[in-house]
Amino acid sequence: MSFRAITGNRLRDGAVVFYNDEAGWVERLTGASLYEDKATAETKLASAKAEAEKERLAVDIYLFEVLVEDGKRVPVTIRERIRSLGPTVRTDLGKQAAA
Amino acid sequence: MTATAFRADPGIPGPGTFGSEPDDHAGIYRYDDLDRRFVAERVEQFSKQVTRRLAGELTEDEFKPLRLMNGLYLQLHAYMLRIAVPYGVLTTTQFRKLSEIGRKYDKGYGHFTTRQNLQFNWIKLEDTPAILGELAEVDMHALQTSGNCVRNVTTDQFVGASADEIVDGRVYAEILRQWTIAHPEFTYLPRKFKIAIMGSDSDRAAIRTHDVGVIAKRNEAGETGFTFYVGGGLGRSPFVGKLVREWVPEQDFAAYLEAILRVYNQYGRRDNIYKARIKILVHQLGIDKFKAEVEEEFARLPRPKFTLAPEIVEGIRARFASPGLERLPAESAEFERSKAENVEFARWSTVNLAAHKAPGYAIVSVSLKPAGGIPGDITSEQMDTLADLADRYSFGEIRVTHAQNLVLAHVRKDDLFDLWRQLDAIGLATANIGLIGDIIACPGLDYCALANARSIPLAQAISARFADPARQQAIGELGIKISGCINACGHHHVGHIGILGVDKRGEERYQITIGGDATLTTAIGDIIGPAVTEEAAVDAIDTMVEIYLANRTEGERFLDTIRRIGHGPFKESIYAAD
Structure with missing residues (x-):
């Protein structure tokens, strides 16, 4: 099943972060809020952007698509898969290293 | 301003008088106090801009052009800092500083680019003022590495x-x-x-x-x-x-x-x-x-x-100190003997050395392209050892090439075997300069926010396929250049074989060009057919190499053969089944 999630980079260190409606910006895709319909996602994106700029938390914020297969979240594009894990050529680095 | 200053704006500090204290580093332009003050002022200025951004006094839209003017990009996983290496020449003091920054603020490695610069891929915005301050201590900066200005020459x-x-x-x-x-x-x-x-x-x-x-x-x-x-x-x-x-x-x-x-x-x-x-x-x-x-x-x-x-x-x-080159015989018996006794050293000498203007010396190219490795990457540990070797054998100077390799420019032929053994011990003695394994590749989708496809895995697969140094040498001069998007940071247009990564409905595909040339006989390569998968691209290169070997005449390079027989045989061999 396909969902939308919000991502960005943390202002202070550039780390990839995901938006959670309750917890705010989290480091793992597993903690991101998922939105089924486009309108809700767009509304959440606008508020996340405004909040992030005001609180100086994250930059370069946008929506991306996520598939949930057997309970596992997988970004649709290669780009977002790499962002959520780390470089494929250095699996000792990025989020995948601590997984 | 002194007679040696040459600035467009009188308000900008010039280089001033020739430094009176000689150092051990040859070929490096020596900054004076005015140069240093200028760089220090820029660091101070950017530090304040970072503080204001973190305090919310600058919006991201206001801050972005300021950080770009200081070489700081936002990439996929973190900020990327691009550090200028003017005309690609570094002292070992500077090189060690880059190693230290890699260890202290990044993940223990750096990446040399096709613009003779160095990029760190895991930088934190809040660390950037300290990093630029440390760079300034060794007359380095990140100026002219981004923005709509004249970039690093x-x-x-x-x-x-x-x-x-x-x-x-x-x-x-x-x-x-x-x-x-x-x-x-x-x-x-x-x-x-x-x-x-x-x-x-x-x-x-x-x-x-x-x-x-x-x-x-x-x-x-x-x-x-x-x-x-x-x-x-x-x-x-x-x-x-x-x-x-x-x-x-x-x-x-x-x-x-x-x-x-x-x-x-x-x-x-x-x-x-x-x-x-x-x-x-x-x-x-x-x-x-x-x-x-x-x-x-x-x-x-x-x-x-x-x-x-x-x-x-x-x-x-x-202000460029000359190295204290000795008067030496043109030939070195020690060098010749070592070549005769060690086939790997002989091969490396044939491939990685260039003729020096002074008798008894050679120019050493240090490949950053090990078979299956990441083009242009070097660890902090390798950098430290290479700096020691440059101090011992090449007047404390290291150059960066636009092909993402390094150079020790003034090595006595008598010292080449010792140098090679020590390079080999740290994995930097790959004998492939100018050969098929010496692949230029941009960071691609593994790091770059602009990329459409990954470049590095394909470069790794090709260099692994052609890992045999004897086979590489037999193939001869052949430059493969790979870009992960149309911005062409990997110079694919001018590769003898060029590869452009594209996104085809969410899948990575690779478009192959042949016949490109980056030298004065410059040519843009021709696309030979539809984009293919990574695996098929590696096979296609293997096939094209076989076509070349079957058709080449005595002394003919890959590019010469392409020019003589045309693109047809190469294209047909790859797309024959279509």
Whole structure:
């Protein structure tokens, strides 16, 4: 099943972060809020952007698509898969290293 | 200001007087207090900008152009800091500082780029002021590595050492660094502007792929002058640089460049980023009209202000300390004996050494392309050891090449075997310079926010396929260049075999070109067919190599064979089943 999630980079260190409606910006895709319909996602994106700029938390914020297969979240594009894990050529680095 | 200063703006510090305290490093331009103050002021300025951004006094839209002017990009996983290596030359003190920054603020490695710069991929914004402060301690910075300014001027990695050198391009690259670094007219150009300089008949700097390419030469009277090419460039719309003037006397070197940049500033498009480079202007105006505009502007420039006086050139030349080369016999019995006894060393010597201007010395290229490795990457540990080796064997100096390798420029032939053994011990003795394993590749989708496909895994797969050094040597000169998007940071257009990563409905695919050439016989490669998978791209290269080997005549390079027999046999061999 396909969902939308919000991502960005943390202002202070550039780390990839995901938006959670309750917890705010989290480091793992597993903690991101998922939105089924486009309108809700767009509304959440606008508020996340405004909040992030005001609180100086994250930059370069946008929506991306996520598939949930057997309970596992997988970004649709290669780009977002790499962002959520780390470089494929250095699996000792990025989020995948601590997984 | 002293006689050796050459700045566009009197408010900008010049290099001042020649330093009185010699150091151990040859070939490095020595900063003085004014240069250092200028860099320190920029660090202080950016530190305050970072503080204001983190405090919310600057929005991201306001801050982004400021960080870019200091070489700080936001990439996929973190900020990326691009550090300038003016004309690719570093002292070992600077090299060790880069190693230290990699260890302290990054993940223990750095990545050398096709612009002779170094990138760190895991930088934190909040650490950037401290990093720039540490760089300033060793006369380094990240200026002119981003933004619509004149970027870091590149040159021949063998400059000042090569047997075929006619003019030392470092001197003129440094003059351009001083002339352009804070030039008020060049700070907001329509788009970025890249200049390369060569001082020999061999093009090791891809002259005609730059916005301006300069060849320094001498006339029959022994005077120095310059041939200017303009409007070269890769990216979305590749163009080969066109000859704009065959001979510009030394005294008019800066004036002529000023005239080119003024014409560009006046007529270059600012409404469309894809049409803003000077190559588009030259193409649209036509070279004759462009040339006429430049000549008119050149004639109008007040000569006293723009004249490059001989004493300025000599003053800057003097600030590049000459290495204390010894008088040595041309041949080294030790070197010859070691080659005879060790086949791997002999192969490395054949492939990775170049002729030095001084008898008894050689230029050593250190490959950063191990089979299956990441092109251009080097760990902090390797950097530390390489700095020690450069101190011991090459006057404390290291160069960066546009092909993402390193160079020790002045090594005694007697020392080559010892050096090779120690390079081998840290994985830096790969014998593949200019061969099929010496692949240029951009960071691609593994790191870059602009990329459409990954470049590095394909480079790794190709170099692993052709790992056998004997096979590589038998194939001979063959340059593969890979870009992960149409911006062409991996120079794929001018690869003998070029590969462009594309996104085909969410899948990575690779478009292959052949026949590109980055030297003075510059050519843009031709696409040979539809894009293929990574695995198929590796197989296709293997197939093309076999076609070449089956068709080549005595002494013929891959590129020569392509030019002689055409692209047909290569294309047919790959797409025969379609």
